[in-house]
Amino acid sequence: MININKLNSIGWQPYFQQQLAIDEWSQTKPVRVIEQHRSQLIIDDTEQLLTLPITNMTSQCVVGDWLLLDESGQVLRLLERKSVFSRKSIGNKRDKQYIAANVDVAFILCSLNDDFNLNRIERYLALVNEAECDAVIVLTKADLANDSLEKQALVQALDPLLSVEVINCFDDNVKTQLAPWLKAQTTIAVLGSSGVGKSTLTNTLLGHRVQNTNGIREQDSKGRHTTTSRHLLKLDCGAVIIDTPGMRELQLADVSEGIEATFQDIENLSDSCKFTNCTHTNEPGCAVIHAIEVGDLTERRFLNYQKLRRENQFNTASLHERRAHDKSLSKYYKRTQNQAVKIKRMD
Ligand SMILES: Nc1nc2c(ncn2[C@@H]2O[C@H](COP(=O)(O)OP(=O)(O)OP(=O)(O)O)[C@@H](O)[C@H]2O)c(=O)[nH]1
Numbered sequence: 444m445i446n447i448n449k450l451n452s453i454g455w456q457p458y459f460q461q462q463l464a465i466d467e468w469s470q471t472k473p474v475r476v477i478e479q480h481r482s483q484l485i486i487d488d489t490e491q492l493l494t495l496p497i498t499n500m501t502s503q504c505v506v507g508d509w510l511l512l513d514e515s516g517q518v519l520r521l522l523e524r525k526s527v528f529s530r531k532s533i534g535n536k537r538d539k540q541y542i543a544a545n546v547d548v549a550f551i552l553c554s555l556n557d558d559f560n561l562n563r564i565e566r567y568l569a570l571v572n573e574a575e576c577d578a579v580i581v582l583t584k585a586d587l588a589n590d591s592l593e594k595q596a597l598v599q600a601l602d603p604l605l606s607v608e609v610i611n612c613f614d615d616n617v618k619t620q621l622a623p624w625l626k627a628q629t630t631i632a633v634l635g636s637s638g639v640g641k642s643t644l645t646n647t648l649l650g651h652r653v654q655n656t657n658g659i660r661e662q663d664s665k666g667r668h669t670t671t672s673r674h675l676l677k678l679d680c681g682a683v684i685i686d687t688p689g690m691r692e693l694q695l696a697d698v699s700e701g702i703e704a705t706f707q708d709i710e711n712l713s714d715s716c717k718f719t720n721c722t723h724t725n726e727p728g729c730a731v732i733h734a735i736e737v738g739d740l741t742e743r744r745f746l747n748y749q750k751l752r753r754e755n756q757f758n759t760a761s762l763h764e765r766r767a768h769d770k771s772l773s774k775y776y777k778r779t780q781n782q783a784v785k786i787k788r789m790d
């Protein structure tokens with residue numbers, strides 16, 4: 444029988460529970476993917492951590508996913524996701540790469556030193572808004588900066604409703620500061636470029652406990668973690684946290700709604716332009732150009748909006764092209780297979 448309290452401790456929610464039929468409640472076991480490696484998944488069944496080989500059924504799984512297992516431990520299905528983060532695969536691959544699933548709150552980390560970058564924050568926001576998760580901008584390394592408040596104000600100016608926190612990742616006070624989001628059954632993802640303090644923050648939230656993945660490391664065939672792994676860790680407050688590895692490159696794809704939500708101010712201004720197809724370059728009566736001229740909108744934000752839109756359009760088109768190509772290829776295979784069967788029958 445499923446122990447609901449134990450399931451809750453790894454982020455179970457009514458959204459997943461309602462996907463189970465009554466008899467499944469007694470005959471199956473929901474498990475959560477807590478790490479992914481090249482050939483296997485590490486899952487938490489609330490009692491212990493287990494490994495599952497990656498098969499066709501689980502090839503699209505990502506950390507945070509819920510799987511339903513039968514009594515013999517076979518995968519029955521992947522439960523419908525509440526949210527998922529994905530990006531375009533690195534390099535020339537026309538593919539989507541999942542980052543994490545079933546996230547409720549995303550901490551978007553950006554450091555207050557030389558790496559401070561509003562464009563990058565907007566890029567991450569597009570991803571998080573597309574998944575319809577709550578976003579918290581967490582500005583790290585406050586102890587190394589003497590202009591934290593100015594930078595916090597710059598981020599807040601992106602959106603007056605945005606939550607923006609300034610922290611030192613080593614400081615124990617972060618637990619109190621971030622407490623409003625660290626609720627039981629909540630899954631938090633920690634996102635941000637390499638070196639911004641994701642692991643340091645995670646460790647502070649964990650209370651400097653050694654991350655409880657050592658047992659698994661020994662089972663890893665190479666005896667070490669691959670850099671592609673992502674971890675899901677339980678906090679004392681009942682929230683679970685996903686520490687993603689630093690992303691050198693976050694190419695957006697399939698996030699048009701996320702971009703619209705992130706740049707709602709520009710979208711609204713566009714509605715007031717004199718021409719409905721205004722390109723906001725030199726048209727008379729352009730509300731966007733006017734807003735930049737009077738200082739209501741920064742040119743930086745407008746240029747980044749255009750850049751992210753172009754990038755998203757390009758990558759989304761190439762994903763669709765690939766999907767269409769795969770579809771027509773599979774149709775071709777099916778057709779030739781059917782013909783082969785027919786020819787066989789005629790023999
Ligand atoms: N002074 C100071 N140093 C910090 C803070 N947060 C992180 N660091 C340091 O910054 C470096 C990078 O921190 P990590 O926590 O490893 O960064 P990360 O985001 O996990 O990096 P990746 O694992 O590459 O994705 C380490 O040397 C940390 O000690 C902070 O708030 N203040």
Ligand SMILES: [Zn+2]
Pocket residue numbers: 713716717721722723724726728729730731732
């Ligand atoms: Zn315009």
